[in-house]
Amino acid sequence: MSDTRRKLIDGAIQTLRTRGITGTSARSIAAAAGVNQALVFYHFDSVDQLVDAACREGTAELVAEYRARFLAVTSLRELLALGRDLSVAERQSGNVAVLAQVLAGAQQDPRLAGAARFALALWTTEVEGVLRRIMAGSPVSELADPAGFAPAIAASFIGIELYGGVDPDAAASALDTLQALSVLAELLDDLGPVARRALRARLRRTGRGADFS
Amino acid sequence: MSDTRRKLIDGAIQTLRTRGITGTSARSIAAAAGVNQALVFYHFDSVDQLVDAACREGTAELVAEYRARFLAVTSLRELLALGRDLSVAERQSGNVAVLAQVLAGAQQDPRLAGAARFALALWTTEVEGVLRRIMAGSPVSELADPAGFAPAIAASFIGIELYGGVDPDAAASALDTLQALSVLAELLDDLGPVARRALRARLRRTGRGADFS
DNA sequence: GTCTATAGAGGGATAGAC
């Protein structure tokens, strides 16, 4: 893969981070990459396609970096702690912010939507794998399945990331709260069969899944 | 308040919804509002300030519309059900999407950051009031306080809203999952003193609040 | 592959007539 192509991808990531989706243009990316503006079109045909590639490749690399840590997780609390570490560490490098910006742009742009869907799927798959492992045999699985739980966690972290851009204190306490609540899962495991029975009784009374209103 | 001013606010909201923060300009807003482009600057001085006003006023009106329903909530599950209703209803009118767009733009723009902070505070205050009411006396308050819980809920819903723009199915099951998990709070209330004792024992073992790693 | 130069569209903002 050519050196210039790499520079442009990195330039796009940096520009999305520092100037947002509204400030991301062929000119601003090229300036950040230290290359000529016309090369954006030579290598990627359009700005959209460069942003698309940057989002996909940037996320793929980041997820790969964290894979070992995901594999080491053995509880919901550890998973959320990893999420918080990731959120703090990536506030510096800004890779999570990039996904948030692309996701915002994706609401009206089909090409960016594809990139955002791809990036979200990478994170969600990783989280889902962890959940599948740590929820096995836990009473928590009476309530939620990993396939629905994983996007909920991914979405929450992205929302908190955006929140952090305008109110860091509130975002920090939101992160703390999520982690504190994960103690509920451990409590359920502590209580074991007692909890499971109580849970089943309550679910019978309210009706599972469909109608919660 | 002048008729044109109102049209411009509505036009800005509609433009943010249908074209996103990247497609929102004085020209596009004026077209949506059916007024002359120069009037944006006569009434609001700049596009930024119009978007700022649209975000603040639009959110204030929406929160006011839902206030009665917030007041009627008596459990965490009902609160999340209201959130889901709101999320579904506003996907049509698009008012939540507007906040998401402004929030994305706010990451790099101090003026928009003020508007986003204001809008988020409106929602969070409402949610916090409900939590303060329904968490009173519940064992859940051993784990989380309303001031940290409220932004976590607000952020999660915004994240899910954005997720829904690229993957509606995943977003729907994320909403379902959050609601299913709220049954844990009810279980805790069912178990009463037993749960509270078990919770305290576990918190003593792990250490409260600070270090969850 | 990389550069300069530029066409052509759209954007923010203002001046000045009405």
Next chain:
DNA sequence: GTCTATCCCTCTATAGAC
């Protein structure tokens, strides 16, 4: 308060020299 006309900027994208 509202309109037209316009300035000047930035943007995407391409043509063509090197």
